[in-house]
Amino acid sequence: MFQAESTLSGFFFLAPWLVLAPVIGLLINLVFGKRFSEGLVGTVASLASGAAFIISVLLAYSVSANHGEVVRWRLAEWIHIGALQLDWTFRVDSLSTTMMLVVSGVGTLIHIYAIGYMHEDVRFKNDVGRFRRFFIYLNLFIAMMMILVSGDSYLMLFVGWEGVGLCSFLLIGFWYELDTLGRSSWANSNAAKKAFIVNRVGDFGFLIAGFIMFWALGSFQFDEVFEAAEGAAPGVILAITLLMLVGVAGKSAQIPLYVWLPDAMAGPTPVSALIHAATMVTAGVYLITRSAELYTLVPQAQYIVALTGAVTALFAATIAVGQYDIKKVLAYSTISQLGFMVAAVGMGAFVAGMFHLITHAFFKALLFLSAGSVILGVERGHHHAEHAHAHPTGKHSKGKKKEERQKQPHEEEGAHFDAGDMRNMGGLRKTMPVTYWLYMIGTLALAGIFPFAGFWSKDEILLDASEHYQVVYWLLSIAAFFTAFYMGRQIWMVFFGEPRHEAAAHAQESPRVMTVPLMVLAFLSVVGGALNLPFEGLHNLGHWLEYTLHEVESLPLNYGVAGISTILAVAAIYVSWLIYGRNPLRRGEIDPLKRRLGAVFTGAEHKWFVDEIYQAIIVTPFRRLSQFLADVIDWRFWHDWFHEQVIAGTYNWVSNIALNRYADQRGIDAVANNLAGITQWFSATLRKVQNGFVRSYALSVLLGVVLIVGYLILK
């Protein structure tokens, strides 16, 4: 099924430029960016990402024109050691181009949005110089993501996998010296470290899977691995797939490794949208889809994957209900939706999983970016209100802003203002109408209301689950109910009712550069379902992915399943209206759900204490062990006893007694001292010759001449 690259027409030769285009963009900004204006830096970065999108479109077109032939475009020799023959090869097929389109398409929109967002963010945080760094990181991320999705071997995929992990770390810790409220603290940097370390745990599983793969199957290249896997022992494949699942759980935030994703919201909002919602976290789903031929060999593994996804979906959805931070709700929602996707690909419904991946990228990016718009709007309102208090004349000057930042902790609230806390919002429908409508569309798409994109993709997953795994179906349905509920709660709390804070009352709408990309995403969230409609002849995505995934099941619409899920979603929104919409939350009031549910809500609010449990059973013992190793083993045993006493003590004794006293003092010193003594005596004697009388020297010369001449004559 492969073809040599030269016999196919099309734009396949552009494949390496997928990676090179963003790299060029970041190099331009790195080298010349200092002299660029902010707009130019953002434009260069957006163009670089846009170029990758155009290339993705051309590649997708070429794949389609060649009837889905898999094209492997070899760029360079990479690792050739013994049995390992690995090249740097780009794999262009319908699956990888789908991912490329999502990554670069959504990525470009977020780049554009970020021009507007970061412009204000760097000013609120008083470090304008970091604007350029942000776009360099974003471009690096796009490049790494492209390596991930276009790699032709597990090892190349792993390079991208680690690369995006690095970018995620850099961007979560973008304001590394602050916390999410802009105070001086290491909170953001700790969040970045948490993400990185938790991902290492997952990557460890992925690495072991890779080692077993090479040991048992003899290759990293996808097709060779799949071919070898058919003849391999099922136990080996089971080990590989389950260890790979550990990697997926890390990267795609599944139980038990999801804990890093909520903390990752410490990054700027475009990062939350791009990396921690739309693209990077879906890498795990892509990995399982890519490894479809391995997973279909071992049903046990599939079952575990599906169950992991479904449990995660429900678990995260329940936590989302109890969160107050607008981004934290979306973060848990992302974990939950990733659970849907993982459950789908686990069940073997790869098309449904990919479909949900695509639509989720649209509406979750939309929701995150709108949330960013809300936060900035409230932040603007906060500054506006403060200026109105502090400077009645309304003067805006940089110096004063800085002054204020330092003063803030002593102001009347006694604490920093949290622009992301939904309890500080309310009534934004009137002050930020554009954002409100965009957020509404995103919410309806996420909740799965007909005919928005989320309805079609979620329904396809539920349909597959209802046919194959009843348990998964019920877990996901309940999760879907919670999804609609927490999104409803968010809408009522943020946009309806009366403002619960000065800042919300003075909130201002975001500029065009931010809202226009949102409108594009909103449009996609509305019509995205058209990619794969469950009607005869309209399974477009299914047919497209069938080129790569061989057994694609296209189920027709089941009105029962669709009806139940729609009823659940509508009911959940209605319940949320009863609780939050009918009697809007007032300033300083306790969450109404907390009043009714009490301890249960507190549990959700505190994320079911998972972080605390991890702290108690993993982090604290680990710290104690490290402390023990450092203090007792390393310092007291190795340093104090072994090194200081045994080695240094013995050495000192030997050198002092044997070497110093005998060999050195009596041997070497004696030779040196005597030599010096002889020289001294000799020179003292010889000195007397140098008496200072020229004529006596002349006499010596004469006598010397007489002696030599006499010797020569008498010889």
Place this chain on the structure above:
Amino acid sequence: MVPLNYYIVLSAILFTLGVVGVLIRRNALIIFMSVELMLNAANLAFVAFSSVIKSFSGQIFVFFVIAVAAAEVAVGLALIVEIFKSKRSIDVDQMSSLKG
């Protein structure tokens, strides 16, 4: 023709005078002149032998000696002038600052 021996004796006498002058005089100029005397004693011997064995090499040698002596005088006199400038004397016995 004057016999060769006379020349050699004269040369030896001049040389001895030079040596004695160098050894017993304290005035640097006189010592210098004595050195010249020794050089010229040697020159005389060269020329005498040269005429006896009918070869020019001795005479050529003398030219070189005269040339080198001239250079030496230039350097030597310059040194003496400098020494006089700093010490106000050219008594060689007083030039003993390098005494061991």
